[in-house]
Amino acid sequence: MDKCKEIRSVILTDYIDGQLEAPEKERINTHLRQCAVCRGFLEEAQKGLVTPFQGQNRQAVPQTLWPAIVEKICQEQEHPVRVFIPRLAPVAVSFLLAVLITSVIFFNQYMAGLREEEQLNYVSSAFGVSQAQTETTSDFGTLIEEYFL
Numbered sequence: 001m002d003k004c005k006e007i008r009s010v011i012l013t014d015y016i017d018g019q020l021e022a023p024e025k026e027r028i029n030t031h032l033r034q035c036a037v038c039r040g041f042l043e044e045a046q047k048g049l050v051t052p053f054q055g056q057n058r059q060a061v062p063q064t065l066w067p068a069i070v071e072k073i074c075q076e077q078e079h080p081v082r083v084f085i086p087r088l089a090p091v092a093v094s095f096l097l098a099v100l101i102t103s104v105i106f107f108n109q110y111m112a113g114l115r116e117e118e119q120l121n122y123v124s125s126a127f128g129v130s131q132a133q134t135e136t137t138s139d140f141g142t143l144i145e146e147y148f149l
């Protein structure tokens with residue numbers, strides 16, 4: 001049964017296309033002489049896949065088709081940037097705007113929820129100045145003031 005399955009897959013492809021080497025073709029023919037089911041399968045396959053195309057003339061490809069394809073490819077190769085950037089730029093800009101607006105909204109909400117002292121702490125830490133440093137600086141400023149006064 002598995003053998004029939006394998007034979008039929010060859011029938012559907014290379015056998016019907018006439019692409020088989022002589023020994024392989026003979027192997028299939030030997031099986032076909034012994035197996036009525038596969039012979040029936042070959043008949044059906046030929047009816048469906050070969051007969052409809054027999055006697056059909058190959059359609060001539062229009063002379064202008066290939067030059068048109070070449071021209072199109074060349075145009076895309078000459079101006080890849082011009083085609084690419086206008087499509088990408090609005091996407092990038094709107095993405096950046098969305099990120100910016102979102103972060104401003106969140107920042108405002110965050111600040112509104114904080115007391116004034118906490119806001120100062122937040123701003124100091126955001127700019128890399130710790131509360132301790134701020135205090136030290138102000139102490140130092142006081143000392144300088146005292147020194148000069």
Ligand SMILES: [Zn+2]
Nearest residue numbers: 004035037038
């Ligand atoms: Zn068979």
